[in-house]
Amino acid sequence: MSRILLTGGAGYIGSHTYLRLVEAGHQVVILDNFMNARDDVPERLERISGHPVTVYRGDVRDRVLLDRVFAEQAIDGVVHFAALKAVGESVQKPLDYIHTNVGGLLTLMAAMEAADVRRIVFSSSATVYGDTDIQPIPEDHPRTYASPYAYTKITGETALEQVAAADSRWAVGILRYFNPVGAHRSALIGEDPGDIPNNLMPYIAKVATGELPKISVFGDDYDTSDGTGVRDYIHVEDLAQGHVLSLNALIETGQSHAVNLGTGTGSTVLEVIRAYSAACGRDLPYDIVDRRPGDVAVLTARPDKARDLIGFEARRTLDDMCRSSWAWVSGQIANS
Ligand code: NAD
Ligand code: UD1
Numbered sequence: 001m002s003r004i005l006l007t008g009g010a011g012y013i014g015s016h017t018y019l020r021l022v023e024a025g026h027q028v029v030i031l032d033n034f035m036n037a038r039d040d041v042p043e044r045l046e047r048i049s050g051h052p053v054t055v056y057r058g059d060v061r062d063r064v065l066l067d068r069v070f071a072e073q074a075i076d077g078v079v080h081f082a083a084l085k086a087v088g089e090s091v092q093k094p095l096d097y098i099h100t101n102v103g104g105l106l107t108l109m110a111a112m113e114a115a116d117v118r119r120i121v122f123s124s125s126a127t128v129y130g131d132t133d134i135q136p137i138p139e140d141h142p143r144t145y146a147s148p149y150a151y152t153k154i155t156g157e158t159a160l161e162q163v164a165a166a167d168s169r170w171a172v173g174i175l176r177y178f179n180p181v182g183a184h185r186s187a188l189i190g191e192d193p194g195d196i197p198n199n200l201m202p203y204i205a206k207v208a209t210g211e212l213p214k215i216s217v218f219g220d221d222y223d224t225s226d227g228t229g230v231r232d233y234i235h236v237e238d239l240a241q242g243h244v245l246s247l248n249a250l251i252e253t254g255q256s257h258a259v260n261l262g263t264g265t266g267s268t269v270l271e272v273i274r275a276y277s278a279a280c281g282r283d284l285p286y287d288i289v290d291r292r293p294g295d296v297a298v299l300t301a302r303p304d305k306a307r308d309l310i311g312f313e314a315r316r317t318l319d320d321m322c323r324s325s326w327a328w329v330s331g332q333i334a335n336s
Pocket of ligand 2: 229
């Protein structure tokens, strides 16, 4: 058993990872400033896990707070989720993104070093591969950025790699997520996007609940099976398990790794709409509109390195993803 600090642990992926880590027998401490999390997440995590939740409310850039957390808790490793994540917004507010995502990581690493804690799992993204025709994407594909958000992830990865290369006591797990979707099987936690989501699955969910009238499909003239964009959607509970495996590998081997977390299989936009329609029990309305600027036709993971290095394999299907999302959002509507 280890004691793990989760920065951003009240957010979408962090809260699901919290539950998997507790199930796997770890003690977990959350640090989150709740700028993008609901206040009742800790209470919900307590209901699901049956254990009290330890939360520090504050900013990951606050070195004094970090020093206090490391002094009060015997932390063995860190999973670092806390970040800003909207690609479009990062173009409008690059300094906020660099300050939170790069500044936050550097402050955290300095506090870890001072506390003699040198194991970290880092939330990265398939966005570090840029726009590429090589599909599925292997981890040794060159990194390139097309947005300030992507820049922050490449910079974070590079900082971690440099430090690990210089000091073998550091063990770093870089996890490049593809498209995380779905919700916890309890339907008590899930993704809580703003009023008009940018991403496909939360948008479809709001059409399914009646909050938005219809889905806009961004282009049907791509070179794919039905002309719509293909993505590698991964269930957030599978993704959460990837963090447990990454952390365990760091603890057991002391070796760093950088791996894709995806299924290796893509789905088109129309396939996702069909699967969600089946999950919610009615045909969801959509229009075909122009392509969204900056979108690529296909984005899928080569999954074998994650399997070989940390034993990760995504198990849940697109239907599982849609059903769990629908259970979560329909439950929210019923309780509001
Ligand atoms: P999220 O916004 O739900 O979670 C992030 C959490 O961090 C939130 O609870 C927020 O309140 C907290 N936070 C933000 N800034 C903070 C700060 N300065 N100090 C302390 N806490 C802070 O996002 P998520 O979808 O769970 O993403 C988690 C991580 O995964 C992020 O690093 C994100 O960039 C990365 N990621 C997400 C996706 C995705 O599609 N969701 C894809 C690839 C990578
Ligand atoms: C986006 C992010 C990426 C992040 C990923 C995971 C951008 C440019 N990229 O990628 O960094 O890692 O989310 O969440 O924002 N679509 C529609 N209609 C919609 C919304 C989307 O047809 O209303 C289509 C898109 O054209 C795409 C697919 O659905 O083909 C998925 O889109 P989206 O969910 O936004 O994810 P990505 O663009 O892959």
